[in-house]
Amino acid sequence: MADGRRYVGAAERRARLALRHRLTARARAGGPEDVADSLVALHGSDPATVYLAIGARLTDPASTVARTDRALYEDGSLVRMHGMRHTVFVFPTDLTAVVHASTGLTVAARERAMLLKSMAQAGAPDAVWLKEVEESALAALGRLGQATAAELAREEPRLREQFVYAAGKSYEGVHTVGTRLLKVLGVEGKVVRGRPLGSWTSSQFRWALAPAHPELDASVAQAELLRRWLRVCGPATEADLKWWTGWRVTEVRRALAAIGAREVVVDEGPAYVTEDDEEAVPEAAAEPWAALLPALDPTAMGWQQRDWYLAPELRDALFDRSGNVGPTVWWDGRVVGSWAQRPSGEVVWRLLEPVGREAEAAVEEAAATLRAWLDDTRVTPRFRTPLERELSGRP
Structure with a gap:
């Protein structure tokens, strides 16, 4: 461009995505740790997403479940914890301190304050009492190694205490101290999600103590997190950066300056x-x-701004009302359809754009590979989208 800034078109952005997100054949990863390191963060709100996202990027997807289980629950090279936008992610364990200091501290302070306010309004015990319960629960978790909320409550019965939330409001409800407290401890970086109670698709899980990590300066951690993410997802706009991190725009700009980011168009x-x-x-x-x-x-x-890889007219079919994307079919850097698994185990897909015979054959091959490594497992997304419901045949 005349002002010296380089223009990066959609085609180049798609090439970057293919290579850096390990989606093209020669960029596939050797193991789950490689995938997580390349992508910085894997969405973990739906446990199955972690495995499916890893499997789509491995040279040997048949080993996905065993190797991901080992990384999460035996080797400890990956950890499932709260991160950006108060969302659960799976990160490389060496990134724990960066995520905690860059995004967790602010959310944690707000969550603890909200819990104490809710308890006070309900006439429940005060902060001193809650701190005693917290310390006792963490000590119990240290003894047990991993435990469900119910198992922890047997060790520390005060976790079963209940209080009325938002009394008199339309959304009034009864909350348990343990449920709210464990959530707070999660965003504070004191506990993480442990091994599920059932299979790798289960949403029921145990808690574990978070891996020890140094306390970093927030601005230093923000700069490091943004540098890692921008290396994977750049070029990205300020709106993309603010949305992905959940930070204030002043924090985004400070981090950009700290890493010496270059502006393109x-x-x-x-x-x-x-x-x-x-x-x-x-x-x-x-x-x-x-x-x-x-x-x-x-x-x-x-990214928040997705037109370069997702046509706006496809969004209603592929997203739920909260903005969660469903299963997607990709061809050469663009979303072109959706897929689902039927109760029989069959993986079905539908293209929403014409892509040609080569693309259809490649999609069919990808579907067959996925069906093979899923074997007897049935996967239903936690957040259902219109087209996924239709394709799966399950309301």
């Missing part, structure tokens, strides 16, 4: 890349590729 306007990432990526760097990505996949949810 995309179709949506000014955008940013890391200091060492200004060189153009040829469109031909990534061969054509197809992928079936799960609901809440970090690629589909990576």
